[in-house]
Amino acid sequence: MxxxxxxxxxxxxxxxxxxxxxxxxxxxxxxxxxGWTKWAAAAVLVLGLGFWQFGLFEPKxxxxxxxxxxxxxxxxxYWTAEEILSMSEDPNAILDEIIQEELAFTxxxxxxxEQTWF
Amino acid sequence: MKTSDQxxxxxxxxxxxxxxxFRQLIQTYQKKVYHVIRRMVLIHEDADDLTQNTxxxxxxxxxRFQGHSSLFTWLYRIATNEALGFIEKKKKRFFFxxxxxxxxxESYVDQAGNLDGDQIQVKLQKALLKLPEKQRLxxxxxxxxxxxxxxxxxxxxxxxGALKASYHHAVKKIELSLTSE
Numbered sequence: 001m002x003x004x005x006x007x008x009x010x011x012x013x014x015x016x017x018x019x020x021x022x023x024x025x026x027x028x029x030x031x032x033x034x035g036w037t038k039w040a041a042a043a044v045l046v047l048g049l050g051f052w053q054f055g056l057f058e059p060k061x062x063x064x065x066x067x068x069x070x071x072x073x074x075x076x077x078y079w080t081a082e083e084i085l086s087m088s089e090d091p092n093a094i095l096d097e098i099i100q101e102e103l104a105f106t107x108x109x110x111x112x113x114e115q116t117w118f
Numbered sequence: 119m120k121t122s123d124q125x126x127x128x129x130x131x132x133x134x135x136x137x138x139x140f141r142q143l144i145q146t147y148q149k150k151v152y153h154v155i156r157r158m159v160l161i162h163e164d165a166d167d168l169t170q171n172t173x174x175x176x177x178x179x180x181x182r183f184q185g186h187s188s189l190f191t192w193l194y195r196i197a198t199n200e201a202l203g204f205i206e207k208k209k210k211r212f213f214f215x216x217x218x219x220x221x222x223x224e225s226y227v228d229q230a231g232n233l234d235g236d237q238i239q240v241k242l243q244k245a246l247l248k249l250p251e252k253q254r255l256x257x258x259x260x261x262x263x264x265x266x267x268x269x270x271x272x273x274x275x276x277x278x279g280a281l282k283a284s285y286h287h288a289v290k291k292i293e294l295s296l297t298s299e
Contacts, residue, residue, distance in 0.1 A: 003293055007246075007262055008239045010156050016166075017152075021144040024173045025137065095211050 122146065123189045130180055140180070144173055147190060151197045157258045158201040158251070160223050160243075168204055172197045191272045198255055198273060205251050223247055245295035249288055256281055257288040 064072070073079045085091040126146065129139025151172055156165035175196050183192055208219040227243045246254055252274075259265045259273065260281075267278040274281065 004261070004289070004296075005238055005242060007242060008236065009153060010160060010162070012152060012156070012162065012165075017148055020148050020152075020169070021141050024144055024170050025141060027170060027174055028140070028177050092211075096207070 126189065127183070127185070140177055143176070143189065147193050148173075150190065151193055154194060154258070154263070155197050155201045157262065158198075158255060159204060160226050164204065168197070168200045172200050175200075187272050191269055194273045195275075202251055202255065220247065241296060242292070245292045248295060249291060253284050253288045253291075256284045257292070260285050261289075 070079075070084075074084065085094060088094055126139050126143045129135040129142065132139075148169065152165055152169045155168045155172070156162065159165050159168065172193065176193055183189070205219070211219075224244060224247060227240055227247070246257065249257065256270065256274070259270050260267075265273075267281050270276075270281050271278050276284075
């Protein structure tokens with residue numbers, strides 16, 4: 001064991017630990033509760049119902065929405081997984097979502113058998 | 119449990135001093151938590167995210183802490199879980215991506231400035247990167263942190279025997295890797 005040298009630590013940027021508690025605490029603080037948002041939501045609902053009542057909304061057209069059109073391309077295998085990801089603004093977020101859904105092991109990585117330690 | 123842990127927990131249990139207590143917990147353990155994560159993920163930005171996540175999770179689950187172990191082993195368990203989960207996720211993502219996470223870490227080790235240009239350290243870090251992640255973690259906890267196998271067992275939820283064997287294998291592999299190059 002004496003053959004191995006001491007491992008040098010990677011240094012944190014200067015001042016990092018002075019600011020870290022504040023950063024963490026700001027991530028923990030509950031978001032301010034805007035009481036006015038529920039009144040705004042109620043107003044939008046009333047206006048929406050009013051427009052609907054007086055027939056101010058345009059009737060739906062038979063055209064497909066972008067989402068429906070995309071699904072059609074995916075289902076018909078016209079677009080591949082790589083193409084869809086390349087079209088996305090944030091492919092990493094999509095991948096994270098897929099991984100979260102499909103890989104339950106990330107919740108408790110220690111439940112795996114001990115053999116994996118070797 | 120250390121007295122300072124008791125003091126921190128007492129502050130956290132009182133709603134009026136909860137935030138102050140948690141701030142004290144961060145100040146006490148931030149360096150240890152950061153470095154245990156940084157040794158695994160190497161890149162500061164990743165270590166920063168994971169350190170913050172560790173403390174945020176600790177904040178939300180501190181009421182479940184029973185005091186059977188020290189705060190430090192409890193925090194280390196969360197931190198190592200975060201780091202291993204992060205690495206696993208990066209490796210799975212490689213399936214869709216051009217950049218290999220392993221290569222990314224190796225090139226980080228090569229970058230001038232990260233290890234003060236010390237060639238022995240560069241070789242050592244590269245040898246460590248060749249180990250499976252959990253074995254690398256066991257090596258760091260024992261060799262760098264000098265933790266007891268019982269503490270390591272609390273952190274990893276793995277038997278002392280398995281940890282001893284894992285550490286032995288890690289040391290052999292590193293020695294072999296250093297002598298063969």
